[in-house]
Amino acid sequence: MTVDLFAGVYVGDLAAATAWYTAVLGDGPAFRPNEVEAVWELAAHRYLYVRRNPAHAGHAVQTVLVGDLDARVAAIAERGVEPALREDYPNGARKVVYRDPDGNELGFGAVPAAQRTVG
Template sequence: MRVDLFAGIYVSDLDAAKDWYARLLGTDEAFRPNDTEIVWELAEHRYLYIEVNPEHAGHALQTVFVEDFEAFVAGVSARGIEPATRETYENGVRKWTYRDPDGNEIGLGGGPVEAESE
């Protein structure tokens, strides 16, 4: 059974959010289904989208686990976005949390350093 996942985030300003998410994700949008939504494909059948809904903007909590954590977060920093928090759990898993202009939290997670070098 094939499953597609669309994780949505409400934003107040589509243009400002588009720029921020393009810098965070390091890629342009995949498509625009309408005038109020923008979609990025993170991996096959896995999408993150933003949608204008000012009354609900700023309350999202999403975490994306990436294979090459070091390279991904270095790219985000190179594009001018720094994490609001950095956490390393007891098992070595790392999570950097970023906040978009509305305050939505996007976590980037990665495996322990030892696991990445194997």
């Protein structure tokens, strides 16, 4: 079964958000479907998009699980963005949270191999 995901984040300023997400994700948008959106492909069939909508900006919470959290955080730091929060859970899972210019949260997490499930 193929699973496609489009996770959206409302932002106030599309240009500022595009610059910030480019710095965090390491590359510019994969495409821009219209004048108010920018879309990044995180993995095959899995996308994160930002859409200009100032009335709703700042309330998103997204978490992306990655294989090597430390490498991801180091690469983002090299691009000049530092996390707002780091969390360690009793079960060994970890999460690093970044906040975009509107206050939306984009987290990257890692789960111990023994706890991963494939669906």
